[in-house]
Amino acid sequence: MAGFIKSKIRAIGYSFIFGLILAISLSCSVQQQKKETALLPSWNDGQAKQSIIDFVNRVTDKTGDDYIVPSDRIAVFDNDGTLWSEQPAYFQLFFAIDRVKALASDHPEWKDKQPFKAVLENDMEALAASGEHGIIELVMATHAGMTTAEFEQIVRDWIRTAKHPRFNRPFTDLVYQPMLELLNFLRDNGFKTFIVSGGGIEFMRPWVEEVYGIPPEQVVGSMGKLKFEFRDGKPVLVKLPWIDFIDDKDGKPVGIHRFIGKRPIAAFGNSDGDLQMLQWTAAGPKTHFCLYVHHTDEEREWAYDRNSPIGRLDKGLDEARKNGWTVVDMKVDWKVIYPFELQER
Amino acid sequence: MAGFIKSKIRAIGYSFIFGLILAISLSCSVQQQKKETALLPSWNDGQAKQSIIDFVNRVTDKTGDDYIVPSDRIAVFDNDGTLWSEQPAYFQLFFAIDRVKALASDHPEWKDKQPFKAVLENDMEALAASGEHGIIELVMATHAGMTTAEFEQIVRDWIRTAKHPRFNRPFTDLVYQPMLELLNFLRDNGFKTFIVSGGGIEFMRPWVEEVYGIPPEQVVGSMGKLKFEFRDGKPVLVKLPWIDFIDDKDGKPVGIHRFIGKRPIAAFGNSDGDLQMLQWTAAGPKTHFCLYVHHTDEEREWAYDRNSPIGRLDKGLDEARKNGWTVVDMKVDWKVIYPFELQER
Known part of the structure; x- marks a missing residue:
C-alpha cells in the first residue's frame, strides 16, 4: 500500500515537474490551461x-x-x-478497542467496568453512551504504562495488520x-x-x-x-x-x-x-x-x-x-x- | 550584527562548498587534510x-x-x-528585569513585594536570594496578559536595543x-x-x-x-x-x-x-x-x-x-x- 502510494506520489511529482517545464517553454494561455489540468489529477x-x-x-x-x-x-x-x-468512528478508537481486547486477560476487573465492558461485549451502543470521557479513559488506560518505544512498535504492528470494518482493508x-x-x-x-x-x-x-x-x-x-x-x-x-x-x-x-x-x-x-x-x-x-x-x-x-x-x-x-x-x-x-x-x- | 553574522554564515557556507569541490577533484590524503582544516575555521x-x-x-x-x-x-x-x-545571569532575566521596570508604574504594589522590589532597587543579591521560584514569578508576571503577537514585538524591540552589562553590546x-x-x-x-x-x-x-x-x-x-x-x-x-x-x-x-x-x-x-x-x-x-x-x-x-x-x-x-x-x-x-x-x- 505504502509502496503504491509512494509510487503515486512520485508519479504526481514527475507530472508536476513535466507540467512546469511545459509552462516555461510555452507561454500562451492555452498551454497554461493544459498545465493546470495536469495538476491535481483526481480533482x-x-x-x-x-x-x-x-x-x-x-x-x-x-x-x-x-x-x-x-x-x-x-x-x-x-x-x-x-x-x-x-x-464509523475515529480510527484511533478501533486501535484502543483492539488494545483493550489484547490486555483484557491482565485486567479481569474490566469485565464489569464501563467503558471496558462495552468493548469486551462488542456493545458499540454502550460505548457510544460512555461519551468522549469514556473514550479518553479507554485510550489512557490502554496507552499508559509502557515506554514510548514500546508504544511505537504496537502502533506499527496494528497499522500494518488491522482492517477497516466496511472496506476490509488497512x-x-x-x-x-x-x-x-x-x-x-x-x-x-x-x-x-x-x-x-x-x-x-x-x-x-x-x-x-x-x-x-x-x-x-x-x-x-x-x-x-x-x-x-x-x-x-x-x-x-x-x-x-x-x-x-x-x-x-x-x-x-x-x-x-x-x-x-x-x-x-x-x-x-x-x-x-x-x-x-x-x-x-x-x-x-x-x-x-x-x-x-x-x-x-x-x-x-x-x-x-x-x-x-x-x-x-x-x-x-x-x-x-x-x-x-x-x-x-x-x-x-x-x-x-x-x-x-x-x-x- | 545580524547582517554581519549572516555574511559570516554565508562566507562559511562558501568556504565549505569550496572545500568540498577541492576534496572531489583531488583525492589524496594530504588534500583531505587541507579540506578539514578549512572546516570549522574558528576551532x-x-x-x-x-x-x-x-x-x-x-x-x-x-x-x-x-x-x-x-x-x-x-x-x-x-x-x-x-x-x-x-x-552573569541568563539573558532572559535581563529581559524580565527591563519588563518589570517598564511596567512598574502600573504596579505600585511591586515597590514592597519581592522579587519585584529587588529588581526596582537594583538589588541583585536579594533577587538571587529569591531563587528560581522568584525568577519564574518575575517572568510570569511580566510576560502574561498580553497577546503572543504583542509579546513577540516586545522581544524584537528589546533584542535590538538592550546591551549586555560587561560587553556593552547587544x-x-x-x-x-x-x-x-x-x-x-x-x-x-x-x-x-x-x-x-x-x-x-x-x-x-x-x-x-x-x-x-x-x-x-x-x-x-x-x-x-x-x-x-x-x-x-x-x-x-x-x-x-x-x-x-x-x-x-x-x-x-x-x-x-x-x-x-x-x-x-x-x-x-x-x-x-x-x-x-x-x-x-x-x-x-x-x-x-x-x-x-x-x-x-x-x-x-x-x-x-x-x-x-x-x-x-x-x-x-x-x-x-x-x-x-x-x-x-x-x-x-x-x-x-x-x-x-x-x-x-
Whole structure:
C-alpha cells in the first residue's frame, strides 16, 4: 500500500515537474490551461480545484503583491476526516478497542467496568453512551504504562495488520487520493506541510511519513504526560495516564503556536473542531487560504455534516460560506476518493 | 550584527562548498587534510574538532556501517551557555528585569513585594536570594496578559536595543562563533538543527532564525499556558501566568519527544540541565555524538563549572569523561569566542 502510494506520489511529482517545464517553454494561455489540468489529477475541474491553484499561483508569483517567501508557506492539515476517513468512528478508537481486547486477560476487573465492558461485549451502543470521557479513559488506560518505544512498535504492528470494518482493508488505504495530490502540490511549491490533529501525536507519527510524506517533527496532536526514567540502566520515556494537551477546537491554534511558532497561510479541515484553526489562519496579515472538506458522498465514502456525532460540520459550514472559504463537495469535486480506486480502474 | 553574522554564515557556507569541490577533484590524503582544516575555521585543531569531523564523516559515508539517512540526522542544541553566553545571569532575566521596570508604574504594589522590589532597587543579591521560584514569578508576571503577537514585538524591540552589562553590546553579539560554524557544518551535511533550551520558547523564536539560521518550528523551550480568544472581533492567543512546560533536565527528553518525535543523533550542551538530553541521545540505537561546552576562559568569556549557580556542570562532566563524550575546553579549543572578535582582528 505504502509502496503504491509512494509510487503515486512520485508519479504526481514527475507530472508536476513535466507540467512546469511545459509552462516555461510555452507561454500562451492555452498551454497554461493544459498545465493546470495536469495538476491535481483526481480533482474535477471546478471552483474548489481552481481556488487552490489560484492561491498557489498568487503566493508563488514573485512579481505579485501576494507573494510569500517559502519559509512562511506553512500549511496545516487536520487528519481525521480531512486526510483519511473517520467513520464509523475515529480510527484511533478501533486501535484502543483492539488494545483493550489484547490486555483484557491482565485486567479481569474490566469485565464489569464501563467503558471496558462495552468493548469486551462488542456493545458499540454502550460505548457510544460512555461519551468522549469514556473514550479518553479507554485510550489512557490502554496507552499508559509502557515506554514510548514500546508504544511505537504496537502502533506499527496494528497499522500494518488491522482492517477497516466496511472496506476490509488497512486503515491507511482510506486516505484521500485528492489530498495526497494536494500535499504534494503544495510541497512542490515550497510549502511546509504539517498535520494538526485532535488524534494522538504518538498514534500518528509512526506511519504518517510513509503515507503522507509528513515527517514526525511536522505532526501536532493530542498528547498524554510523559516521564523520563531509567529502566534496566537505560533512559526511557514512560507514558503516563494523564492528558497533557488536547489538540482540538481552541487547542488547535495553541498547538500551532507551540509547535510551529508561525501562523499558517493555508489551513484544511472538515469539522467544527477545525474552525478555530481556520479562523486563526484567516486572521493573519498575509494572503491566506482556508478549505473545508464536506463529506457528501454516501456511496463512495460517507455523507454527514450538521448532525453527525463524529466530525460535525455545522458552525464551520456557515462561517465558510460567510467568509468565502473553499468548501469541497466530495461527491462533485473528487474523481476518486481512495488510492485503491485507481488500481481498480 | 545580524547582517554581519549572516555574511559570516554565508562566507562559511562558501568556504565549505569550496572545500568540498577541492576534496572531489583531488583525492589524496594530504588534500583531505587541507579540506578539514578549512572546516570549522574558528576551532583550533585538536581532539574536540577532530571528533566532530570524524562523526560527520562517519554518518554521511554511504559505504560505511555508521551511515545515517539525512531524515534521521537530528541535532539538538541547548541555547544558554551552549550557543550564547549565560553570565552573569541568563539573558532572559535581563529581559524580565527591563519588563518589570517598564511596567512598574502600573504596579505600585511591586515597590514592597519581592522579587519585584529587588529588581526596582537594583538589588541583585536579594533577587538571587529569591531563587528560581522568584525568577519564574518575575517572568510570569511580566510576560502574561498580553497577546503572543504583542509579546513577540516586545522581544524584537528589546533584542535590538538592550546591551549586555560587561560587553556593552547587544546580547546577540555574545553568540559563539565556533558554534555558528558547527551549526552550518552540520546543516551542510544534511542535519536538521534544533534548539532545545530551558529558556522561554517565545523569547527565542523572534530572533534565532536570523542569528542561528534555526527556524521557529525547530525551537523547543519552556512555555506558559495560552488561551485562544477573540479581542475586537479578531482571534488572538493570550499569554496566561501559568507554567505549561519546563524544558530543562528531565524535561528535555520529553520536549524532544513531543516536538521532534525522533531521537537525536547529536546533542550539544554545557550544564547538568542538559545531561538527560545527552543521555537520551547516547542511548539511541544509532551512531551518536554528545558534546559538552566547558567554560574555561575567564578572560575572553567566563570560567565556571561544578559550583556555579548558573550553568552548573558537575555530574555532567563526570559522565562525559566516563562515556567518552567530547568536552570542549573553550580556552584551548576555540580560536575566537564571539563573531565581533573577527572584525576586531
